[in-house]
Amino acid sequence: MNPYILEMNNISKEFTGVKALSNVNFKVTKGEIHCLIGENGAGKSTLMKVLSGVYPHGTYSGDIVYEGSVQSFSKISDSVKTGIAIIYQELALFPDLTVYENIFAGNEVKKGSLVDWNQTIVRAKEMLNKVKLNVNPEVLIKDLGVGKQQLVEIAKALSKDVKLLILDEPTAALNENDSENLLELLRELKRQGITCIMISHKLKEVIAIADQVTVLRDGQTICTLDASKNEISESVIIKNMVGREIDDIYPKRNTKEFGSNVLEIQNWTAYDPKLGREVAKDVNLHVKKGEIVGIAGLMGSGRTELAQSIFGNPKSYKLRGELFMNGVRNTFRNPKDAINAGIAYVTEDRKGDGLFLIQDIKQNTSVANLNAISAKGIINNNEEVKISNEYKQSLNIKAPSVEQLVGNLSGGNQQKVSLGKWLFVNPSLLILDEPTRGIDVGAKYEIYTIMNKLISEGMSIIMISSELTEVLGMSDRIYVMAEGKIKGELPVNEADQEKIMKLATQ
The missing domain is CATH 3.40.50.300 (P-loop containing nucleotide triphosphate hydrolases)
Known part of the structure; x- marks a missing residue:
């Protein structure tokens, strides 16, 4: 009997000449928790979008073998029908609808041609019990905290008889208590026979929960590590993720007297x-x-x-x-x-409040200080390109050019653009709110190095972080x-x- 619920063989995917995935091989055993990790831009989310049908069959090369059969998903609903569910970092819930309406949105419980709301509430309570969430199913989603909303998303997936549950950075916005509760739920789902793939940058959580870990780097499979063989450790993971050893993720700086x-x-x-x-x-x-x-x-x-x-x-x-x-x-x-x-403030929500995702790097870099590159209300485009290129280079923003749309960048590079935007106003005090949320260990090291450089140049920093x-x-x-x-x-x-x-x- 084939032990694998999923095999992704020689998967390759390109975007306008850029190879996001190159002959990736990824195998997941039935009933395990398998962590997929790598730096931002390594191809993790792209691989999962191929699997879930976001990128339909024909837009990539290679084979998806699920439960022993080659699949040709043309849309998300195709993968859902087979028992595959994916929960993204940005939760896909309707804030002004109730918990029970969200759990069965698109999968309504019907009596004849009409929705059976009484049975919907009963079934919703069953799903909430499965995820150990004690809330009234008639409460509005917007009245729940992020941790509880995350559990509602999982309950929604379970309502569709999920066999393979994919979670993309599920604890990124959670505090430590909510994170531990979520990890314990994944262990319980494993005991129930549900297979989980988890994408995460929190290495301690990966080490605590993973049966196997697959590392991607630059769109290629680097290795798969097995917990039962004691192959999973922070140093081994980091070395494979970034291609080099990082002895201390928090770079040292010369201590001095403060002003x-x-x-x-x-x-x-x-x-x-x-x-x-x-x-x-x-x-x-x-x-x-x-x-x-x-x-x-x-x-x-x-x-x-x-x-x-x-x-x-x-x-x-x-x-x-x-x-x-x-x-x-x-x-x-x-x-x-x-x-x-x-004073400058780098918000914790870079996608919602910090950046204009449909604009390019240069426009995002200059937006907080347009007066510096304008004369009589007219922006000097050459100066805008020059300034943004300087920050692209100094912050090591990985993109083909400053014309690249910010929405197409990895999380780590988006964070660097957000930093560049506020450094352009030349602040004396920089407030960083969750500066490394949702970015990988290599990008974190770069952000920390930038912080130390700014401090050495006389800037002051307030750093808000949930990572102790x-x-x-x-x-x-x-x-x-x-x-x-x-x-x-x-x-x-x-x-x-x-x-x-x-x-x-x-």
Whole structure:
């Protein structure tokens, strides 16, 4: 009997002359958790889109063998009918519909020609029990947290009698508790005989859960590692992903004396009228010149809300307290005022808030500082190309040219474009909100190296991160937030994960 539920043999795929996949071979054993990893742009998502029918048969070469038969999926519904389901990093849920409506969207429970809503709710409860999600199926999706929405997506997949479940970066937007709950659910699905393919950049999670790991690099299969043979370790994975060894993912920088305060906020409170509560409460915080200050905390602790309230208050919170830039008291009416004062903010949602995906690299690079390349309201196109090429080179943005649409770049390269956009405004303080979310270990190292270079040139950085190892590896000083408040301040040489989590859960 064939032990493989899936064999992808010699898969090749091109986009306008660029070879995204080159003779990739990928085999998945029935009932296992198989992790597919590689740097951004390695071809992971492209391979899964070939499998799921997003890229139909005929647009690639090679064979998909599923449950012993060669498949020719021409659309997504073809793969769904065979028991294949894929859950993308950007969840495909309808926020204004209920949980039960989302679970059975496109797969309605019918009585004759009409939808049987009573039976739909009953079946939805069964699916929610399977994923151990205790919510009312009549609640709206938009009223659930990201972790619970992720479980609804899985319940939706299970409602279609899934045999092979593919998850693309399922824990990228989750806190550590929600991530562990999701991994435990995958183990339970494995016990039920469901095969899982997980794409992830979180190597600790990969090591904790994978039966096998396949590494892609530059559109080619590099190796498949077997947990039962003790082949899976962080150092082995990294070496195969990036083609070289990275001894320390957090590059060292020369420590030095920090300068005076660049930013200081005192008794800072932000009230959100939409939520009817304070999202930041009596915060006291300062950042010195040449310092990286980390802000840690669980999801919902108020870190992003604090950053936005500092950066010109784009969410229109009601603010109270005092803000000083370089010792001078400031009041920012909007983000433009904050930019003019020397603050830049790289958002955690680069696709939704940070970049224009349908525009190219040069347009995204220049958009926050058009005055610098304009005269009498007319943009100097030659200067725009020159500036964007300089950032493309200095940030090592991998793209054919600055005319490349940002939406076609990998996550790591999109993040570098977002960085370039804000570096072009020449800030003295750079706020980085989840700067390495959803990018691979090689791209992370490059981002960290850029951060160290900026610090050495006299810039200051606030880094918000849900990865405690990242906060500890890159910060000089750490603030911990919970429920909108600063619960503690730790110099990095006195901090560890246990102390941070203790403060974050007070």
